């Protein structure tokens with residue numbers, strides 16, 4: 345069942361359209377990735393869903409509540425960890441998190457237990473009574489994410505939760521986000537990191553310039569690129585012309601390029617299913633294979649497929 | 662509006678207030694210096710015909726200092742709210758399960774409570790000092806009235822500062838406006854000199870009439886004079902004084918609440 349549905353959700357800042365007629369449906373219990381380069385409109389979308397800013401046009405339902413008509417009720421279902429940590433510089437993580445938990449209605453025993461757990465897991469326990477202005481960017485970010493992990497809202501929104509965090513910390517936060525989903529929260533994850541979106545999300549929506557490009561599971565998105573998989577073969581001998589022709593006849597093979605007479609590049613779909621057929625073909629032709637390299641398309645290729653740009657290029661624009 | 666939500670906002674703002682340790686330490690030493698050094702000096706400088714009714718300038722000045730402290734402490738909330746909006750820290754509060762009205766009114770109330778909390782020790786000192794020299798103590802009901810009047814001044818001040826803080830995104834403009842307001846409200850008031858004396862200067866033509874008028878309607882004058890009337894017995898209490906602070910509170914609590922509601926609806 346969809347727990348969030350947006351209907352032509354639009355936000356303009358003056359003449360500039362940051363979010364442009366967005367139509368999304370997010371299922372209860374999934375991790376929904378919102379992927380796009382900086383400036384794509386991810387944060388603006390999330391701020392509308394948390395009722396922090398109002399849409400210029402269109403609306404969204406959070407649970408059963410229309411965010412433009414019953415924002416107070418919609419807000420109660422949502423918790424957000426912001427991209428820029430929202431911390432008063434004089435506060436300590438201990439106070440920030442305890443107050444947050446209290447406001448979100450946790451009992452004092454739940455609060456004690458969860459605050460301690462989150463601070464410990466995120467490696468902040470030792471520093472819990474230091475004011476956050478002495479903290480590095482990564483530490484502040486961890487305090488911000490901890491708010492949501494403690495709150496366990498029905499809908500947890502995390503906006504670029506692991507920027508500025510080291511790789512060990514990233515994995516820890518990813519695991520905690522998964523655990524939060526397993527506890528019953530629906531997660532919306534905004535990110536411009538391909539890997540993060542890919543490994544964490546059940547479904548990914550790719551945004552560019554305020555618009556939704558495409559939305560599906562990471563696997564289906566990657567498979568949807570015709571000839572997106574790649575197999576590179578290096579042979580012991582030169583391949584005959586008719587071998588190349590026969591390769592091209594295999595179903596799901598899109599194109600074959602002979603870089604050198606003994607070095608072939610095969611563009612195809614579902615490479616893992618087709619590979620046995622390909623090796624068999626070379627065995628029959630008595631052409632020993634020296635090496636095989638296989639690669640899948642990434643979400644970046646999906647993005648490039650729709651925009652003609654890599655995400656990195658799009659961010660430079 | 663829910664009481665729980667307002668209580669959480671009060672906790673938030675009070676906690677933040679006590680984190681400004683250096684500001685508080687600085688303010689308290691300034692207030693004490695004002696009270697002791699200036700009052701002692703002025704007591705010997707100021708003509709007994711002016712201060713006479715009050716026994717000494719020191720006793721007159723003490724409630725004045727109390728109310729300037731109240732004003733400065735209650736005014737601080739504006740600086741924080743201005744900063745919150747400039748840095749989008751406000752987004753955090755807006756995402757929490759408060760209704761917009763709870764949030765708006767809660768913040769104005771917080772500012773007022775902070776003023777009262779900061780002022781409490783000074784009011785106690787003033788009451789004690791007055792009792793020490795005059796052996797007069799207000800009745801509990803009178804004291805309650807004083808506290809109530811001061812609370813109205815405090816919450817009105819909080820409203821005033823939030824209104825100004827939200828009418829500009831620039832911190833410089835906020836600081837400038839704050840400076841002007843401090844200057845006008847502190848000096849065109851009965852904080853430093855009795856209202857009778859100011860009126861006299863007006864009649865003599867020494868002080869322009871508009872400034873006399875400001876001093877008369879200034880809530881700091883009314884607040885200080887209500888305190889004096891019950892602690893020192895002079896000037897005599899008039900309901901108009903109370904009406905004046907009530908009006909000040911009503912106007913600025915409303916404008917601040919609406920300004921806050923308007924700015925959060927972006």
Ligand SMILES: Nc1ncnc2c1ncn2[C@@H]1O[C@H](COP(=O)(O)OP(=O)(O)O)[C@@H](O)[C@H]1O
Nearest residue numbers: 357360362380381382383384385386387388389
């Ligand atoms: N308050 C604002 N006023 C004007 N422009 C804004 C505001 N907030 C965001 N924008 C613009 O809207 C676009 C989308 O921003 P944002 O939603 O933050 O993107 P993302 O989170 O995908 O990086 C950007 O070009 C940004 O500059």
Ligand SMILES: [Mg+2]
Nearest residue numbers: 386387427503
């Ligand atoms: Mg963003």
